[in-house]
Amino acid sequence: MYNSKIIGLGYYVPENVVTNDDLSKVMDTSDAWIQERTGIKERRHVVKGDGDTTTSMGVKAAKVAIERAGIDKDDIDFIIFATLSPDYYFPGPGVLVQRDLGIKTVGALDVRNQCSGFVYGISVADQYIKSGMYKNILVVGSELHSHGLDMSTRGRGVSVIFGDGAGAAVLSREENLEKGILSTHLHSEGQHAEELSLIAPGMGKRWVNDIIEDNDPNDESYYPYMNGQFVFKNAVVRFSQVILEGLETNNLTPTDIDLLVPHQANLRISQFIQKKFGLQDDQVFNNIMKYGNTTAASIPIALTEAWEAGKVKEGDLLVLAAFGSGFTWGSAIIKW
Numbered sequence: 609m610y611n612s613k614i615i616g617l618g619y620y621v622p623e624n625v626v627t628n629d630d631l632s633k634v635m636d637t638s639d640a641w642i643q644e645r646t647g648i649k650e651r652r653h654v655v656k657g658d659g660d661t662t663t664s665m666g667v668k669a670a671k672v673a674i675e676r677a678g679i680d681k682d683d684i685d686f687i688i689f690a691t692l693s694p695d696y697y698f699p700g701p702g703v704l705v706q707r708d709l710g711i712k713t714v715g716a717l718d719v720r721n722q723c724s725g726f727v728y729g730i731s732v733a734d735q736y737i738k739s740g741m742y743k744n745i746l747v748v749g750s751e752l753h754s755h756g757l758d759m760s761t762r763g764r765g766v767s768v769i770f771g772d773g774a775g776a777a778v779l780s781r782e783e784n785l786e787k788g789i790l791s792t793h794l795h796s797e798g799q800h801a802e803e804l805s806l807i808a809p810g811m812g813k814r815w816v817n818d819i820i821e822d823n824d825p826n827d828e829s830y831y832p833y834m835n836g837q838f839v840f841k842n843a844v845v846r847f848s849q850v851i852l853e854g855l856e857t858n859n860l861t862p863t864d865i866d867l868l869v870p871h872q873a874n875l876r877i878s879q880f881i882q883k884k885f886g887l888q889d890d891q892v893f894n895n896i897m898k899y900g901n902t903t904a905a906s907i908p909i910a911l912t913e914a915w916e917a918g919k920v921k922e923g924d925l926l927v928l929a930a931f932g933s934g935f936t937w938g939s940a941i942i943k944w
């Protein structure tokens with residue numbers, strides 16, 4: 609029995625900055641509304657045609673993480689890729705990363721758990737490492753949202769929130785069982801699947817030929833839908849529960865937290881959690897102001913930035929927590 613620890617972190621975001629004022633030129637919104645409701649000031653959007661995809665951004669983040677881990681790409685035993693915006697309907701981006709990084713023919717698994725995707729991914733990696741099956745696992749979270757958003761006023765409740773980017777982590781075997789990932793906690797409630805969803809194209813209700821045949825300018829089925837207030841209310845409850853669950857499992861309390869890195873869904877959600885657990889500003893890492901909600905990429909981007917800023921120190925107790933479409937939610941308790 610082993611633990612797993614994060615030995616390398618990296619992120620990549622496209623250069624193109626889209627401010628709230630930029631959005632207000634194409635839809636009826638304002639910098640004041642977006643900042644007040646979400647905390648977001650700007651986000652990154654891939655410029656169409658510049659070659660960046662969910663996979664290529666993931667590969668760029670992965671290269672940084674592997675280099676920082678100080679291992680060779682061929683030391684990686686398994687790849688896990690979390691996204692809701694894959695390059696292809698199939699195959700998933702895990703195998704594309706294997707190909708593009710030139711890694712030998714190791715297994716590649718795709719995780720479809722949206723904003724919780726990275727926490728689900730490291731949980732899977734952790735189990736493989738704990739059992740001794742694999743030693744080094746690459747976990748990537750990457751999203752290219754911008755090409756699939758409704759950038760008209762009709763889509764403003766969703767489109768202003770999401771941004772593009774990628775983050776990656778290398779998890780490795782740790783023999784000291786008091787260090788590394790202490791536990792992970794995963795949940796789902798499919799009853800609310802459609803409250804935050806993108807229904808088409810899918811084999812369930814509408815495939816591409818249905819969309820083409822209908823040729824309906826009012827068709828919103830291929831844009832993301834979010835029942836914002838319902839999602840918000842569930843998010844604050846589930847975030848709190850799953851953080852407490854993780855702490856209690858390890859006989860810890862909120863006062864033991866050195867740094868909480870929450871999924872960057874909405875600054876108001878992070879602030880609610882911070883207040884609930886009595887944490888100081890420097891105990892909760894937020895970067896949603898710069899990147900918006902990058903879904904599966906948001907935790908690894910935030911964690912990398914926190915680490916680069918020296919906010920993650922040896923011996924610190926870190927909590928990662930996420931909630932999103934599915935609904936799915938999860939947490940990871942890490943002794944750095």
Ligand code: ACO
Pocket residue numbers: 636637638641642645646722723724764765766768769804835836837838839840843873874877901903931932933
């Ligand atoms: N600009 C200006 N006005 C807007 C915008 C916009 N971008 N978007 C909506 N509005 C308007 C609405 O039309 C509405 O107007 P009305 O009162 O005249 O009908 C009004 O603002 C209020 O709209 P609400 O949707 O009620 O706004 P709310 O305060 O709930 O904020 C938000 C919306 C930011 C989306 C919030 O509900 C939220 O953050 N929800 C949670 C998001 C989340 O956590 N997602 C999970 C992760 S995502 C994932 O897993 C993929």
